[in-house]
Amino acid sequence: MTFSDISLEEKQKALGELRNIKEQFAARGWFPGTSGNLSVRVGAFTPDRFHFAVTSSGKDKSVHTPEDFLFVDANGEACETTALKPSAETLIHAKIYRMTGCGAIFHVHTVYNNLISEYYGDEGYVPAQGIELIKGLGIWEENAAIRIPVLPNYADIPSIAKLIPGTLKPEIPGILLRNHGIYAWGANAFEAKRHLEAFEFIFEVLYRSLLLPPRPHS
Ligand SMILES: CSC[C@@H](O)[C@@H](O)C(=O)COP(=O)(O)O
Numbered sequence: 001m002t003f004s005d006i007s008l009e010e011k012q013k014a015l016g017e018l019r020n021i022k023e024q025f026a027a028r029g030w031f032p033g034t035s036g037n038l039s040v041r042v043g044a045f046t047p048d049r050f051h052f053a054v055t056s057s058g059k060d061k062s063v064h065t066p067e068d069f070l071f072v073d074a075n076g077e078a079c080e081t082t083a084l085k086p087s088a089e090t091l092i093h094a095k096i097y098r099m100t101g102c103g104a105i106f107h108v109h110t111v112y113n114n115l116i117s118e119y120y121g122d123e124g125y126v127p128a129q130g131i132e133l134i135k136g137l138g139i140w141e142e143n144a145a146i147r148i149p150v151l152p153n154y155a156d157i158p159s160i161a162k163l164i165p166g167t168l169k170p171e172i173p174g175i176l177l178r179n180h181g182i183y184a185w186g187a188n189a190f191e192a193k194r195h196l197e198a199f200e201f202i203f204e205v206l207y208r209s210l211l212l213p214p215r216p217h218s
């Protein structure tokens, strides 16, 4: 399937979803200082051939403009002639699509995901157990213990993308970059948003738990 085979309706639906998500996340303060990026896949998928709409690089994501998104292919190259630059982290999105075949990927920088990724960074994963919102990740096992992968935050994005196949765990729909932010994905925009919200809730619980004083002996 080429990009021009994908219906205009499907492309517009993807852009509408991105616009909605962008507005909601911006209202939560999840895009400080132009950070963060979003993408939604369109059309058919094979690991080597797919297309997605992605945020353009360096924009203020708290306002809507006609230059907010563009379509790219599996190599992160623009599908149409445009002056817009795709997100600097487009290759990370492309690698996650290639590995998972998912339908949407959302990346945000928050204080909680930064602090927790640094706290557990040396282990290479964030452990979590006994938090109800683990179910929001689609993991329904009783008292599930999960490990959320943490990758080093190299300045060279292809070097990060190369680590993804060895790091990504099929049952965990997200990866942290140390002291940077999280990538969360799902089969579609609804699911990717639910996963991202669940991760952020888990990080806040973990962080605040670290601050609780020891319980007095009873
Ligand atoms: C302005 S700090 C954030 C960037 O370095 C980057 O990590 C980021 O998330 C946004 O980059 P962008 O190219 O706008 O998609």
Ligand SMILES: [Zn+2]
Pocket (backbone or CB within 6 Å): 035, 036, 037, 089, 107, 109, 180, 181
């Ligand atoms: Zn980032």
